[in-house]
Amino acid sequence: xxxxxxxxxxxxxxxxxxxxLRNMQTDAAAERVTLAAVAEEAGVSLSTISxxxxxxxxxxxxxxxxxxxxxxxxxxxxxxGRAEAKADLIELVFHELDEIWSMELIEGVExxxxxxxxxxxxxxxxxxHAPDPDWIEGVMRRRPVGVVLVFSELAPEYRERLRSRAxxxxxxxxxxxxxxxxxxxxxxxxxxxxxxxxxxIELGHxxxxxxxxxxxxxxxxxxxxxxxxxxxSAGFPVDPAWIRFGDFHVDGGRDRARDILALENRPTAxxxxxxxxxxxxxxxxxxxxxxVPEDLSIVGYDDIxxxxxxxxxxxxVHQPLRRMGEEAARLAIRLADEETTMTPRMDLATSLVxxxxxxxxxxx
Amino acid sequence: xxxxxxxxxxxxxxxxxxxxLRNMQTDAAAERVTLAAVAEEAGVSLSTISxxxxxxxxxxxxxxxxxxxxxxxxxxxxxxGRAEAKADLIELVFHELDEIWSMELIEGVExxxxxxxxxxxxxxxxxxHAPDPDWIEGVMRRRPVGVVLVFSELAPEYRERLRSRAxxxxxxxxxxxxxxxxxxxxxxxxxxxxxxxxxxIELGHxxxxxxxxxxxxxxxxxxxxxxxxxxxSAGFPVDPAWIRFGDFHVDGGRDRARDILALENRPTAxxxxxxxxxxxxxxxxxxxxxxVPEDLSIVGYDDIxxxxxxxxxxxxVHQPLRRMGEEAARLAIRLADEETTMTPRMDLATSLVxxxxxxxxxxx
Numbered sequence: 001x002x003x004x005x006x007x008x009x010x011x012x013x014x015x016x017x018x019x020x021l022r023n024m025q026t027d028a029a030a031e032r033v034t035l036a037a038v039a040e041e042a043g044v045s046l047s048t049i050s051x052x053x054x055x056x057x058x059x060x061x062x063x064x065x066x067x068x069x070x071x072x073x074x075x076x077x078x079x080x081g082r083a084e085a086k087a088d089l090i091e092l093v094f095h096e097l098d099e100i101w102s103m104e105l106i107e108g109v110e111x112x113x114x115x116x117x118x119x120x121x122x123x124x125x126x127x128x129h130a131p132d133p134d135w136i137e138g139v140m141r142r143r144p145v146g147v148v149l150v151f152s153e154l155a156p157e158y159r160e161r162l163r164s165r166a167x168x169x170x171x172x173x174x175x176x177x178x179x180x181x182x183x184x185x186x187x188x189x190x191x192x193x194x195x196x197x198x199x200x201i202e203l204g205h206x207x208x209x210x211x212x213x214x215x216x217x218x219x220x221x222x223x224x225x226x227x228x229x230x231x232x233s234a235g236f237p238v239d240p241a242w243i244r245f246g247d248f249h250v251d252g253g254r255d256r257a258r259d260i261l262a263l264e265n266r267p268t269a270x271x272x273x274x275x276x277x278x279x280x281x282x283x284x285x286x287x288x289x290x291x292v293p294e295d296l297s298i299v300g301y302d303d304i305x306x307x308x309x310x311x312x313x314x315x316x317v318h319q320p321l322r323r324m325g326e327e328a329a330r331l332a333i334r335l336a337d338e339e340t341t342m343t344p345r346m347d348l349a350t351s352l353v354x355x356x357x358x359x360x361x362x363x364x
Numbered sequence: 365x366x367x368x369x370x371x372x373x374x375x376x377x378x379x380x381x382x383x384x385l386r387n388m389q390t391d392a393a394a395e396r397v398t399l400a401a402v403a404e405e406a407g408v409s410l411s412t413i414s415x416x417x418x419x420x421x422x423x424x425x426x427x428x429x430x431x432x433x434x435x436x437x438x439x440x441x442x443x444x445g446r447a448e449a450k451a452d453l454i455e456l457v458f459h460e461l462d463e464i465w466s467m468e469l470i471e472g473v474e475x476x477x478x479x480x481x482x483x484x485x486x487x488x489x490x491x492x493h494a495p496d497p498d499w500i501e502g503v504m505r506r507r508p509v510g511v512v513l514v515f516s517e518l519a520p521e522y523r524e525r526l527r528s529r530a531x532x533x534x535x536x537x538x539x540x541x542x543x544x545x546x547x548x549x550x551x552x553x554x555x556x557x558x559x560x561x562x563x564x565i566e567l568g569h570x571x572x573x574x575x576x577x578x579x580x581x582x583x584x585x586x587x588x589x590x591x592x593x594x595x596x597s598a599g600f601p602v603d604p605a606w607i608r609f610g611d612f613h614v615d616g617g618r619d620r621a622r623d624i625l626a627l628e629n630r631p632t633a634x635x636x637x638x639x640x641x642x643x644x645x646x647x648x649x650x651x652x653x654x655x656v657p658e659d660l661s662i663v664g665y666d667d668i669x670x671x672x673x674x675x676x677x678x679x680x681v682h683q684p685l686r687r688m689g690e691e692a693a694r695l696a697i698r699l700a701d702e703e704t705t706m707t708p709r710m711d712l713a714t715s716l717v718x719x720x721x722x723x724x725x726x727x728x
Contacts, residue, residue, distance in 0.1 A: 088502065089485070097467050097474075107461050110488045119502055121453070122486040124474045138452065138483055250673045276673065283675045306670060309614045309640065311647045 031078075038070045053078065053165070055140025072160045086167075086336075089144040090329060093123045093131050095151050101304050101321050102150070105172060108325020109148055116333055118145060136161060146332030148172060148325075154182070168335030172328045177218035183335060183344045185328045189219045192317040192350035193226025193271070196299040199315070199352055200269045201234045204360045205297060209242035209267040211256045211277055220245065220273070223301065227271055242267055246277050253280025261288045261296075268361035269297035275307045278314055278357070293359035303353055312356035320348045395442075402434045417442065417529070419504025435528050442530045450531075450700075453508040454693060457487045457495050459515050465668050465685050466514070469536060472689020473512055480697055482509060500525060510696030512536060512689075518546070532699030536692045541582035547699065547708045549692045553583040556681040556714035557590025557635070560663040563679070563716055564633045565598045568724045569661060573606035573631040575620045575641055584609065584637070587665065591635055606631055610641050617644025625652045625660075632725035633661035639671045642678050642721070657723035667717055676720035684712045 039046045044063060051059045052067045059067075090113050094102055106122070113120050121144065125131040131149075136158050139147065147162065147169035154162075154169060159182075162169055171184040178184035193210075200208050210227045213220035224243065231238050241263055246252035253272055260267065261284055272278035278300030282292060290296045292312055300307055300316035307314040331344055403410045408427060415423045416431045423431075454477050458466055470486070477484050485508065489495040495513075500522050503511065511526065511533035518526075518533060523546075526533055535548040542548035557574075564572050574591045577584035588607065595602050605627055610616030617636055624631065625648055636642035642664030646656060654660045656676055664671055664680035671678040695708055 088505070092486075097471050103461050103466060106486065107488065110461075110486065114488075114498075117498070119506070120486045122456075122470065122474070122484045124471065124478075134478075134481070141452075142483070279673055279675075286675065306673070309643055309670070310674070311643075311650070 031076075034074055034076055038067060038074065038076070041070055042066050053140075055137060055143070057137075057141075068161060068164075071164050076164050078164060078166045086143045086145050088118050089121050089142055090118045090332060091121045091123065091139060091142070091144045091147040093125055093135070093147065093149045095125050095127055097124055101302065101319070104321035105150055105325040108322040108327075109329045110325075111322075112326045112329035112333070116145075118333075131158075139167065140165065143167070145336045146170070146329075148328045148332055151175065166336070168332050170328045170332045170335070172324055175213075175217055175219040178345075180345065181343055183331055184346070185324050185331065186345075186347045187319055187324060188347050188350050189222035190226040190229075192301060192319075192352075193223035194230045195226075195350070195352045196223075196271045196301065196317050197227045197230035198234075199354065199358065200271065200297060200299060201230060201236070203269075203297065203358060205267075205269040206236050206361075207239075207242075207265070207267040208236070208269045208271060209244070209260045210271045210273065211244045211246045211253060211260075211281070212273040213246060213248040215245045223273060239265060241265075246273060248274045248277060250276045250280040250283075253277030254283045255280070257281040257284035258287070261285065261290070268295075269299070269358070271299045271301075273301055275300035275302045275304050275314060275316055277301075278316065279306070279310060282310065282357075293357050295362055297358040297361070299358060307353075307355070315355045315358040316353055318351045318353050320350065323348055395440075398438055398440050402431060402438065402440070405434055406430050419501060419507070421501075421505075432525065432528075436524045440528050442528060450507045450509050452482050453485050453506055454482045454696060455485045455487065455503060455506075455508045455511040457489055457499070457511065457513045459489050459491055461488055465666065465683070468685035469514055469689040472686040472691075473693045474689075475686075476690045476693035476697070480509075482697075495522075503531065504529065507531070509700045510534070510693075512692045512696055515539065530700070532696050534692045534696045534699070536688055539577075539581055539583045542709075544709065545707055547695055548710070549688050549695065550709075550711045551683055551688060552711050552714050553586035554590040554593075556665060556683075556716075557587035558594045559590075559714070559716045560587075560635045560665065560681050561591045561594035562598075563718065563722065564635065564661060564663060565594060565600070567633075567661065567722060569631075569633040570600050570725075571603075571606075571629070571631040572600070572633045572635060573608070573624045574635045574637065575608045575610045575617060575624075575645070576637040577610060577612040579609045587637060603629060610637060612638045612641060614640045614644040614647075617641030618647045619644070621645040621648035622651070625649065625654070632659075633663070633722070635663045635665075637665055639664040639666045639668050639678060639680055641665075642680065643670070643674060646674065646721075657721050659726055661722040661725070663722060671717075671719070679719045679722040680717055682715045682717050684714065687712055 035046060035049050039049050048059060048063065049067060052064050092109050110120055121142065123131060123135055144167060146167060149169060150172045171178045171182050173184060173186050178186065197208060210224055212224040228238060242260065244256040246256050253276065257270060257280060260270065270281050272281045278298050281298050285292050285296050292298055300314040303316045303318035307316045327346055327348065399410060399413050403413050412423060412427065413431060416428050456473050474484055485506065487495060487499055508531060510531060513533060514536045535542045535546050537548060537550055542550065561572060574588055576588040592602060606624060608620040610620050617640065621634060621644060624634065634645050636645045642662050645662050649656050649660050656662055664678040667680045667682035671680045691710055691712065
């Protein structure tokens with residue numbers, strides 16, 4: 001065969017393969033050297049090091065801490081594809097389950113796990129900041145393929161322990177703003193606020209109020225900025241009294257809506273920031289003797305099941321929670337298979353669902 | 365020391381202990397004999413038998429089936445407390461997650477699992493009848509402490525495989541009627557129907573309608589029977605037109621309530637059978653120009669979060685879902701520790717939660 005172009009591809013492939021093989025051999029040798037050095041420095045046997053790596057319980061806490069610190073110091077990362085394979089598990093951690101849409105996230109992760117022959121270990125951490133120490137020890141023992149954390153931060157020490165075992169993690173956060181140095185899946189809050197407001201503008205509304213969430217949550221600010229941009233683009237003024245920060249719950253929506261509906265220059269529509277707040281706005285409208293949507297249009301946010309059950313059914317912005325769960329699981333599995341230097345971050349699109357709580361404004 | 369009474373207790377304890385030890389030794393010997401016989405009959409090695417017992421993948425399907433059948437035939441049960449300990453896992457299986465109260469069951473199981481240092485493996489089976497074959501193979505590999513199934517049946521073949529590995533399972537079924545030969549946790553549906561109806565009677569209602577669930581679900585029938593008993597005890601007649609079977613969803617509640625409210629001899633209160641149906645009844649009342657609770661009282665069932673969010677807030681019967689999850693997990697863990705010949709079955713109490721959708725009937 002002549003050295004023509006077509007044959008260069010296979011040659012390149014073989015060269016790449018050979019290089020990879022060399023790297024793997026070098027990696028394996030380097031790993032043995034690192035572990036031996038750590039054992040010597042910690043004054044323990046290689047078998048103790050192995051116990052620490054495998055999360056075994058029969059190691060003194062002080063020894064474990066010392067070994068972990070030395071491993072971290074040397075930037076040790078366990079090689080993938082060793083004889084001791086990972087378990088067929090993926091870990092899913094919630095800080096709490098009481099948000100009714102946790103279910104969809106769980107279903108998303110479950111679906112992708114099943115596609116990959118993995119089972120889901122579910123942990124409720126009870127704290128927004130980090131799962132507790134029992135959890136990380138359990139993960140070290142279970143050796144899952146990857147970890148998906150919902151609304152949680154992961155302490156740097158835990159990140160390091162996961163990294164050293166080549167267990168990737170992905171943060172799912174539809175509400176906040178995950179730090180840029182961790183792989184994450186979020187949703188497009190700004191676009192959601194924009195779409196909700198544009199819908200009202202297209203129906204003919206000009207006087208539109210917005211109740212968003214707490215002022216220290218990124219998603220609140222993003223949704224509100226989307227609202228402002230839609231109003232500004234349409235050339236409509238925004239009365240500062242029409243903008244309120246709520247709590248994302250029914251009571252917050254009701255209280256803020258009472259204030260707004262008591263204004264002299266009352267708006268004809270309210271973007272309610274969440275479906276629960278929309279429910280509160282619906283209450284306040286009824287109290288004020290206003291019909292929805294004839295006298296007042298309301299747009300929610302989230303598209304929880306409730307939005308289809310209340311009357312009138314809510315026009316709302318759909319959060320792709322199930323897809324977020326799916327993408328997070330897929331990302332964790334992919335990161336377990338591939339080495340990558342970049343930090344993947346993904347914001348999934350939100351979409352407007354038009355139902356019965358919005359209509360053209362009443363004729364003046 | 366004289367052989368006086370006080371010392372007889374320790375003697376008895378020692379005798380019991382010695383007897384247990386003998387039993388354990390006998391059991392161990394009997395187990396070895398059983399496994400050797402099965403190996404011979406199946407024409408495989410003891411190591412293959414061990415692979416089957418541990419759910420290892422490197423056994424031909426035909427061999428696995430043959431060995432499993434022989435183990436079942438001989439009533440083999442793996443002894444508890446062997447060197448190869450069970451994993452720190454408990455399995456939780458839902459046939460689907462879209463009921464919004466799955467969350468509370470999960471939380472209940474999670475809480476008890478955590479108390480016992482266990483992690484929860486969550487599986488969504490997608491079928492009411494049984495988890496799929498992958499699931500049972502996974503369980504054999506993972507060797508959890510126990511299994512909690514929600515609304516699911518377990519095929520006899522799977523029951524046998526769990527039994528042979530001494531992995532207990534418990535069925536949680538707040539809606540149906542689990543068969544008497546499996547350990548189960550349910551809730552007191554009849555008492556719930558009774559309590560809801562008594563509350564209306566105590567408020568002064570005499571003309572009370574009931575919308576229950578589908579007529580092929582045991583919980584529908586039990587709730588309705590509770591309603592009838594309360595009415596009969598109070599000596600109030602029940603017009604057959606006041607009793608309807610629904611679908612436990614909003615639409616079913618709305619449709620049945622429309623029919624009931626159109627009756628000439630209209631009731632002053634409706635026991636709605638579920639919170640979602642109560643929501644439909646609320647809609648139908650609004651359509652008919654009736655105020656709730658002034659013109660019509662409504663009692664729901666379930667006490668899902670929604671019941672506190674709608675306006676008026678629903679008077680309803682609380683399902684102890686979180687406690688059902690807790691008790692099921694506790695039962696599974698207890699069955700893993702103790703040998704018992706009886707089949708535990710537990711129905712947890714429901715309780716009435718009085719909120720704003722009920723009031724005395726309008727003065728005629």
